Amino acid sequence: xxxxxxxxxxxxxxxxxxxRTYAEGLGATVSPPRDxxxxxxxxxxxxxxxxxxxxxxxxxxxxxVAGFLARNPAGGMHHVCFEVPDLRAARDRLxxxxxxxxxxxxxxxxxxxxPVLFLHPKDLHGTxxxxxxxxx
Amino acid sequence: xxxxxxxxxxxxxxxxxxxRTYAEGLGATVSPPRDxxxxxxxxxxxxxxxxxxxxxxxxxxxxxVAGFLARNPAGGMHHVCFEVPDLRAARDRLxxxxxxxxxxxxxxxxxxxxPVLFLHPKDLHGTxxxxxxxxx
Numbered sequence: 001x002x003x004x005x006x007x008x009x010x011x012x013x014x015x016x017x018x019x020r021t022y023a024e025g026l027g028a029t030v031s032p033p034r035d036x037x038x039x040x041x042x043x044x045x046x047x048x049x050x051x052x053x054x055x056x057x058x059x060x061x062x063x064x065v066a067g068f069l070a071r072n073p074a075g076g077m078h079h080v081c082f083e084v085p086d087l088r089a090a091r092d093r094l095x096x097x098x099x100x101x102x103x104x105x106x107x108x109x110x111x112x113x114x115p116v117l118f119l120h121p122k123d124l125h126g127t128x129x130x131x132x133x134x135x136x
Numbered sequence: 137x138x139x140x141x142x143x144x145x146x147x148x149x150x151x152x153x154x155x156r157t158y159a160e161g162l163g164a165t166v167s168p169p170r171d172x173x174x175x176x177x178x179x180x181x182x183x184x185x186x187x188x189x190x191x192x193x194x195x196x197x198x199x200x201v202a203g204f205l206a207r208n209p210a211g212g213m214h215h216v217c218f219e220v221p222d223l224r225a226a227r228d229r230l231x232x233x234x235x236x237x238x239x240x241x242x243x244x245x246x247x248x249x250x251p252v253l254f255l256h257p258k259d260l261h262g263t264x265x266x267x268x269x270x271x272x
Contacts, residue, residue: 002163003185004185004187005184005186005189008141008144008213010262021261024233025230028138050140050141053141074261075261077213080189082162094161126148126208126210127146127211127213
């Protein structure tokens with residue numbers, strides 16, 4: 001069912017410093033920072049040949065990653081995103097097996113403009129997993 | 137400098153249960169469990185079209201992931217691995233910029249038989265980063 005690993009999302013306390021480390025230290029191609037107010041984060045995309053790393057910092061007072069950063073002040077890996085061809089079919093299959101979808105259970109629009117859902121980390125062995133519908 | 141995202145490593149408390157979730161729940165292709173006594177872990181490789189997820193559980197009393205699991209009893213994302221064409225050149229470049237390499241600073245043989253190094257998470261904004269030398 002799941003296809004490609006789309007991205008790994010990393011929350012960092014200082015987005016400019018992290019972008020510099022990936023660009024100048026690791027020699028990767030990084031995007032300019034982009035505010036996503038509807039997601040409460042500012043992101044920098046690190047483009048690797050086969051996948052992306054998304055560096056995220058909280059944006060606004062109700063950022064969904066503020067709590068993560070409070071628990072992990074140095075930053076850390078936040079979630080991993082897998083692509084699926086049909087998000088609702090994937091959700092229905094997982095829910096039928098007892099896995100929980102966060103929020104309303106309905107797909108939302110993710111940072112790349114595609115429909116996304118998040119699975120409960122307790123059902124994925126401690127890891128927050130995002131599913132993103134990507135058309136090939 | 138860094139190339140492909142080789143894998144994301146996830147530590148889990150119950151490797152068989154996690155392998156089942158990825159195989160039966162997410163519909164991915166998973167390998168049989170493989171003991172790596174020289175690394176103190178048992179691993180299951182989840183093969184995605186563009187990258188791997190490595191599910192890891194502690195093996196033996198001195199496992200390097202035992203402490204992680206003690207701090208994160210439900211499991212969680214442990215590290216991300218990027219490929220480099222020349223590991224010593226990558227190390228020298230990073231060390232010259234003040235980044236710290238874990239252990240002796242000399243490449244070790246990783247889970248895939250390739251030379252690997254780990255960078256200090258404090259220098260990578262809270263994330264443990266593995267560099268693996270992969271010949272194209």
